Amino acid sequence: MPFDFDEIIDRRGTAAVKWDKYAEPDVIPMWVADMDFRSPPSVVDAVRQRVEHGVFGYTDCPPELNAVIVAHLARVYGWTVKPEWLMWLPGLVTGINLVCRAIGEEGDNVVTATPVYHPFLTAPVNQQRGVVRVPMRLEGNRWLWDFERLEASITPHSKLLLLCNPHNPVGRVFSREELGELGRIAAKHDLVICSDEIHCGLILDPDKSHVPMATLGDDVSARTITLMAASKTFNLPGLGCAFALVSNASLRKRLERAAAGIVPRVTAPGFAATLAAYRDGEPWRLALVDYLRGNRDLVMDRIEATAGLSMTPLEATYLAWIDARATQLREPAKFFEQAGVGLYDGKVFDGEGYVRLNFACPRSVLVKALDRMAEALQRRTSA
Numbered sequence: 001m002p003f004d005f006d007e008i009i010d011r012r013g014t015a016a017v018k019w020d021k022y023a024e025p026d027v028i029p030m031w032v033a034d035m036d037f038r039s040p041p042s043v044v045d046a047v048r049q050r051v052e053h054g055v056f057g058y059t060d061c062p063p064e065l066n067a068v069i070v071a072h073l074a075r076v077y078g079w080t081v082k083p084e085w086l087m088w089l090p091g092l093v094t095g096i097n098l099v100c101r102a103i104g105e106e107g108d109n110v111v112t113a114t115p116v117y118h119p120f121l122t123a124p125v126n127q128q129r130g131v132v133r134v135p136m137r138l139e140g141n142r143w144l145w146d147f148e149r150l151e152a153s154i155t156p157h158s159k160l161l162l163l164c165n166p167h168n169p170v171g172r173v174f175s176r177e178e179l180g181e182l183g184r185i186a187a188k189h190d191l192v193i194c195s196d197e198i199h200c201g202l203i204l205d206p207d208k209s210h211v212p213m214a215t216l217g218d219d220v221s222a223r224t225i226t227l228m229a230a231s232k233t234f235n236l237p238g239l240g241c242a243f244a245l246v247s248n249a250s251l252r253k254r255l256e257r258a259a260a261g262i263v264p265r266v267t268a269p270g271f272a273a274t275l276a277a278y279r280d281g282e283p284w285r286l287a288l289v290d291y292l293r294g295n296r297d298l299v300m301d302r303i304e305a306t307a308g309l310s311m312t313p314l315e316a317t318y319l320a321w322i323d324a325r326a327t328q329l330r331e332p333a334k335f336f337e338q339a340g341v342g343l344y345d346g347k348v349f350d351g352e353g354y355v356r357l358n359f360a361c362p363r364s365v366l367v368k369a370l371d372r373m374a375e376a377l378q379r380r381t382s383a
């Protein structure tokens with residue numbers, strides 16, 4: 001079935017966070033992580049049908065959705081989950097904050113590897129916990145968890161390990177062995193693991209596959225809270241629908257207690273879209289991943305050919321993590337913004353000197369942005 005990812009859809013005037021950031025209309029926004037593609041037709045139809053019903057009372061998860069998710073996880077990852085493990089949430093960031101609130105006490109700490117998606121760094125602080133940052137290490141051109149440094153950083157106050165799997169922003173798909181080592185360390189120090197797997201539908205390398213952390217064995221499963229959503233893969237973040245999977249009943253209780261009276265229900269359109277995405281969206285997802293792979297290859301080629309910029313192979317996500325340190329620019333994000341490309345400043349993720357570029361847009365737009373970046377650097381060196 002043909003899906004047109006080349007179509008340019010004007011998002012201005014829709015209060016889109018990504019597009020409304022820049023008053024200057026000529027800046028191409030490539031910062032926040034949503035896509036400039038329309039969601040799959042099956043998802044748009046399902047939401048339209050639900051909207052046409054016209055009654056928007058309090059809504060529970062449609063019974064079919066639990067069954068669809070259980071079947072999806074079994075089919076794709078060989079992961080057997082029970083419907084009662086599911087806890088619905090209006091978003092992953094809510095989930096990350098809830099987990100930080102539910103695990104440990106005020107003054108305890110949360111361990112994570114940097115650079116990382118910034119709510120991993122702010123959620124613990126929001127919930128009166130400390131953050132222990134373990135810098136990832138670059139071996140050759142691969143970003144790795146530094147297990148030695150991780151172990152050395154853990155204190156008796158460390159209660160929670162926050163894992164981004166696949167990893168935003170470095171784009172790694174962690175192997176079973178790497179995850180196994182994290183599981184071993186978590187067990188040794190009795191840490192709860194929160195595994196954010198929101199990007200798991202966006203594995204770009206055909207020889208890599210996503211391994212849910214909780215599938216590593218009974219001990220790991222019992223200490224893991226997995227966070228997932230259809231929102232990244234199917235471009236639904238504005239509909240607010242995500243879920244936690246927790247096999248351990250007492251952990252689930254702690255989460256429910258932390259959520260009581262604070263976390264709102266998921267909305268009817270959010271449920272309708274998520275159901276259609278998992279049930280009917282696979283052909284679209286395959287076409288999307290193929291398109292994103294083409295965009296990723298283009299970004300890699302062009303960045304590597306631009307003096308001063310470099311990037312490591314990106315195995316997953318549509319977010320390129322670009323090392324701009326060799327340009328000696330004090331503020332690379334600002335420099336590229338002035339050149340008409342709105343990137344995320346790496347500092348936000350604890351990656352000074354880097355920028356993050358979201359390439360989930362029509363290829364013609366991407367080419368224009370990469371041209372602008374290269375030309376701006378060229379002008380600077382010849383000035």
Ligand SMILES: Cc1ncc(COP(=O)(O)O)c(C=O)c1O
Nearest residue numbers: 033091092093117168196198237
């Ligand atoms: C790793 C990760 N977790 C969570 C989110 C956001 O989740 P939500 O929009 O459901 O709060 C993002 C968005 O970029 C992300 O990259």
